[in-house]
Amino acid sequence: MMHAKRLCQMPPVQKGNASSMRQLINHVSSHTNALQALSLNVPIQDLMLNYLMLATLDTETQREWELIMASRTDTPTNAELVTFLESRYKALELLQTIQSLKSSVITPRSSVSWSQGQ
Numbered sequence: 001m002m003h004a005k006r007l008c009q010m011p012p013v014q015k016g017n018a019s020s021m022r023q024l025i026n027h028v029s030s031h032t033n034a035l036q037a038l039s040l041n042v043p044i045q046d047l048m049l050n051y052l053m054l055a056t057l058d059t060e061t062q063r064e065w066e067l068i069m070a071s072r073t074d075t076p077t078n079a080e081l082v083t084f085l086e087s088r089y090k091a092l093e094l095l096q097t098i099q100s101l102k103s104s105v106i107t108p109r110s111s112v113s114w115s116q117g118q
Contacts, residue, residue: 003031003038004051046078053081061088 014020
């Protein structure tokens with residue numbers, strides 16, 4: 001995942017500067033070659049999408065994903081990450097619905113006394 005992260009941190013290219021353009025080319029080539037050398041079981045696109053998606057998640061969801069992935073030796077596909085996120089979404093949606101129902105339950109108020117003369 002480190003090479004995917006580094007690919008997303010490309011050096012800026014200054015207008016008209018050949019050296020900075022060479023840095024960009026070397027940067028991309030270096031990390032792309034490193035990823036290819038790892039002989040991953042998933043396309044580089046999946047790795048990149050996974051990195052970008054995981055980078056946007058809250059730390060608890062990232063932790064859950066890492067706990068699931070800790071026992072694996074292969075690299076997860078983007079479809080596997082999406083499946084995980086869909087199940088996480090469903091769980092969070094259910095929890096929010098339950099919480100909403102709990103907060104909308106009418107709590108008993110003190111009884112109002114009506115005068116007997118009416």
